[in-house]
Amino acid sequence: MNQQSEIYNLKSEASALQAQLVLWRRDFHRHPEWGFQEFRTSSIVARHLSSLGMEVQTGVGKTGVIGLLEGSQPGPVVMLRFDMDALPIQEANQTDYVSQTPGVMHACGHDAHTAIGMGIAQLMAQHRDELKGTLKFVFQPGEEGCGGALAMIKDRVLEDPKPEIALGLHVWNDQRVGLVAAGSGGVMAAADIFTIKVQGKGGHGAQPHLCIDAVLIASQIVVALQSVVARNVNPRQTAVVTVGTIHSGTAFNIIADTAELTGTIRTFDALVREDIVRRITDIVENTARALGGGATIEVKAISPATINDDRAAQFVREIAIEVLGAERVTADQFTMTAEDMSEFLNRVPGCFFFIGSANAEKGLNAAHHNPHFDIDEEVLPLGVAVLATAVWRYLGGKTTTN
């Protein structure tokens, strides 16, 4: 069999799975679970992997699942990672697969990732005899700021056997369905959360001269923080500083004595991040002092930048071009959103790529984390086709073709 026809087979095998993929995805969508609560989801995954004859490990990083598919001959270990958690959002869609759990919604597409992972498992189990090496399926809990990747790493997901390459994908509503973006280097930013506590002196709204106004201090801090990216970061670098919340005050005629602000820092470069943290700390402490009050800041890292290995990204692009055509593949995309796939890619070279899932004509283009988020399910077999072909190529070797 020649290489081209094998690729064609995998693509058509993936599209033959479409109905099943939709069933899985809609079932997960109806029954979303928060990070580390994915008991139902992970048990469905584990049962499916077991039914395919895989060696399955559950409870990894609390609710994570690992499945090992051994090929017929020894070879490298390829890790595929899929996240399973939903978000604390009340779904506003009116589909027949709308979330049945109040206040919980698959608004990032991790239901699609889990379904794609199960589809690849099914497809690759059928091609087991052609595989030279091991395929390690990693179904991860708690991606949404919960530290699920680290929890699995602590539970030794990257050992016994250690993967040589790690691959993963994210459905992406910023792009039309079926477009693949697999960049080299930094593709998703490092994320930090900061909390600022302002201390003033409360009192009567009509007696400002006797008070230190925490609302005024907080406001000046917000404005001054805008100078960090604009004036302190090298324009050739990329960074974001966002204040997301301010809480202060109790009544119109009371000068608030405290204020609390939270926000996020997004960067790709560790030195840029350090500079930003230093500048923010200076601004917060000194602005408060200048206005007669005080302030403290705490910065906590959520996840590092997601950095793709050059060769792995090139490999994924080549595969995606074969499967989808060159006009549907780009290396040119990055986002300031963050992902804890970064924790795996910091330890194992690999590639995390985006596959477009939006379809504006069908009204399926709401942003991720929006209560109207939904995807064009055409993305499901395409995601399976690209990743399955990548795996087949990596573990099948070119000698089995022609």
Ligand SMILES: [Zn+2]
């Ligand atoms: Zn998300």
Ligand SMILES: [Zn+2]
């Ligand atoms: Zn996500």
